[in-house]
Amino acid sequence: MNFIARLRAVCALWLTGVAAVIGPAAAADYPLRQVTVIVPFAPGGPTDTVARIISAQMAKSLGQKVAIENVVGAGGTLAASLASRAAADGYTLIAGHMGTHAAAVPLYPGLSYHPARDFAPVALLAGTPIVIVARKDFPPQNLEEFAAYVRANTERLNVAHAGVGSVSYVSCLVLHRQLGVKPTGVPFGGMGPAMAALIAGEVDYMCDQIVNAVPHINSGKIKAYAIAMPTRSPSLPNVPTTAEAGLPGFQARAWIAMFAPKGTPPSLVALLNAAASRALDDRAVRDTLQALGAVIPAPEQRTPQALADLVASEIDRLTPLLWQAANATGGHDQPWK
Ligand code: MLT
Numbered sequence: 001m002n003f004i005a006r007l008r009a010v011c012a013l014w015l016t017g018v019a020a021v022i023g024p025a026a027a028a029d030y031p032l033r034q035v036t037v038i039v040p041f042a043p044g045g046p047t048d049t050v051a052r053i054i055s056a057q058m059a060k061s062l063g064q065k066v067a068i069e070n071v072v073g074a075g076g077t078l079a080a081s082l083a084s085r086a087a088a089d090g091y092t093l094i095a096g097h098m099g100t101h102a103a104a105v106p107l108y109p110g111l112s113y114h115p116a117r118d119f120a121p122v123a124l125l126a127g128t129p130i131v132i133v134a135r136k137d138f139p140p141q142n143l144e145e146f147a148a149y150v151r152a153n154t155e156r157l158n159v160a161h162a163g164v165g166s167v168s169y170v171s172c173l174v175l176h177r178q179l180g181v182k183p184t185g186v187p188f189g190g191m192g193p194a195m196a197a198l199i200a201g202e203v204d205y206m207c208d209q210i211v212n213a214v215p216h217i218n219s220g221k222i223k224a225y226a227i228a229m230p231t232r233s234p235s236l237p238n239v240p241t242t243a244e245a246g247l248p249g250f251q252a253r254a255w256i257a258m259f260a261p262k263g264t265p266p267s268l269v270a271l272l273n274a275a276a277s278r279a280l281d282d283r284a285v286r287d288t289l290q291a292l293g294a295v296i297p298a299p300e301q302r303t304p305q306a307l308a309d310l311v312a313s314e315i316d317r318l319t320p321l322l323w324q325a326a327n328a329t330g331g332h333d334q335p336w337k
Contacts, residue, residue, distance in 0.1 A: 027267035030090055031064040037258070038094040039070045040079030041162055044192025046209035047076075050126045050256045051095035053288055057279035058272075072189035075163030076100040077108055084113035088263035090272065093122065097167060098254040102314035104165040106322045116315065119259040120269050121307035123276035127295030128209035129233060130171045130252035132225040132242075133217065135201045143225040143245035146205075150181055157183040160194035160203040167254040168194065170322065171207035171228070175250050177325040198222055209254050210235070210293035228252040235293035257307050269304055277302045 037055050039048045048070060055066040071079035076099055083094035094100075101115035113119075132146070140146040150157060159176075161169040168191055176182060186203050188194040191212045197203045199221045210227070214235050217224045226245040227233055242250045258276055260269060279285050280296055289296060300306060 026090075026265045027271050030268055030271060031062055033091065034065045034067055035059075035062065035090070036067050036069050036092050038079050038083050038092065039068055040072070040076030040083075040094065040096065040100050041070065041166070041190030042072050042188070042192045043070050043190070045162070045190035045195070046128055046167075046212040047095050047097055047256055048190070048192060049211050049292070050128070050289070050294065051258075053285055054125050054258075054276060054279045057282050057285050058275040061275045061278050062271075070190075073163075075104065075107075075165035075169060077104050077111060077113075077165060080104070080115070081112045083259070084118040084261055086261045088120070088261040088265075090260060090264055090268035092261065093272070094119075094259050095125070095256060096259050097128075097256045098314060098318075099162075099166045099170060101257065101259065101311050103167075103170045103318050103322060105315050106319040107165045107170075107326070116308070116311050118262045120262055120264040120266075121304045121311065122258040122260055122269055123273045123280075123302045123304070124255060124257045124297045124307050124310060125276065125280070126211070126256050126289060127297065128167075128211055128254045128256060129293065129295070130167070130207050130228045130254060131210050131213045131217070131236070131239065132175070132205065132228070133198065133208055133213050133222050134205035134225065135198055135203070136221060136223050137201065138204055138223065140225070143240070143242065143247055146225050147179055147247060150179055150183065150205075154181040154183050157205070158186045158203045159183050160186050160188055160191075160197055160206040162190050162194060163187050166191075167209055168207050170318070171252040171254070173325045174252060174321065175207055178247070178250055195222075207252065211289070214291070214293050226250075233293045235291055255310070257310070259307075273302070273304055 037051055039051050041047050052068055059066040080100040086092035104111055140149045159172055191208050195212055216222045224239045226242045227239050228242045228251050232241055286296055
């Protein structure tokens with residue numbers, strides 16, 4: 001071995017040693033201060049609800065406060081853009097979802113981050129089936145009547161959503177494509193305020209994640225037409241599936257997950273993943289989430305790699321679907337603003 005080759009070998013050995021030390025050392029000291037989880041929508045909505053329940057439990061195992069910061073705008077993409085550029089030190093995380101980390105790709109051609117490339121996936125937190133809900137005095141009595149009513153009154157109807165690319169936006173975009181209608185979209189900073197408007201009768205209907213809708217359906221403040229899943233939810237036993245109610249083609253599911261900025265040391269990602277997974281195994285956390293209709297991921301679905309695979313497959317699934325739907329309904333700028 002000549003001198004250069006020997007020098008290269010020594011450098012490679014040294015770098016391997018440094019890398020081995022940096023990982024465990026970062027994890028050993030972490031967290032020294034508060035961890036912040038950015039929620040890309042207003043307080044009180046589905047992302048906020050799931051993030052708060054799980055973060056409170058993670059705080060116990062991390063031994064530090066885990067604060068929620070709601071950053072609202074552009075269907076959640078404003079917050080995701082900020083989170084993608086945050087320091088990769090484990091102190092800033094984001095509760096992203098099917099919208100910010102998949103649907104935004106086809107719907108925002110100038111998106112300033114890439115969900116698959118600019119984040120270190122931490123863990124899938126919950127599956128959130130979609131429910132079609134309406135103000136309680138909306139005239140249709142069932143899903144078939146709903147479809148006929150929406151077709152007959154499209155111009156007069158207001159549909160709430162949480163901005164272009166949000167789950168509520170995407171889900172109703174697909175529903176409207178199937179019904180062949182283009183009602184007016186009313187954007188909110190999140191489905192928390194959208195739900196308040198629905199309860200007040202200020203908007204007509206919306207496609208919402210189950211965790212936001214269950215308490216209000218069960219208390220009779222709003223009505224539900226169907227859950228867009230193959231089976232009913234135990235938390236809404238009287239709400240039919242879309243197949244049972246006559247619209248089998250409309251299936252819509254969403255998910256909420258935790259991400260760190262790209263470059264976060266793998267040892268910290270592993271530590272955060274373990275804390276999130278422990279939270280999902282906690283009996284009280286499980287009971288609370290399941291009562292709201294959330295689907296708790298199985299252990300093999302909670303790994304960082306499983307979340308990376310989910311993001312990639314969701315971008316592949318949603319890109320052609322949303323291009324078709326946006327084109328069929330006249331593009332997402334008109335009238336879906
Ligand atoms: C929210 O938390 O407000 C929702 O997840 C918004 C949405 O994507 O519909």
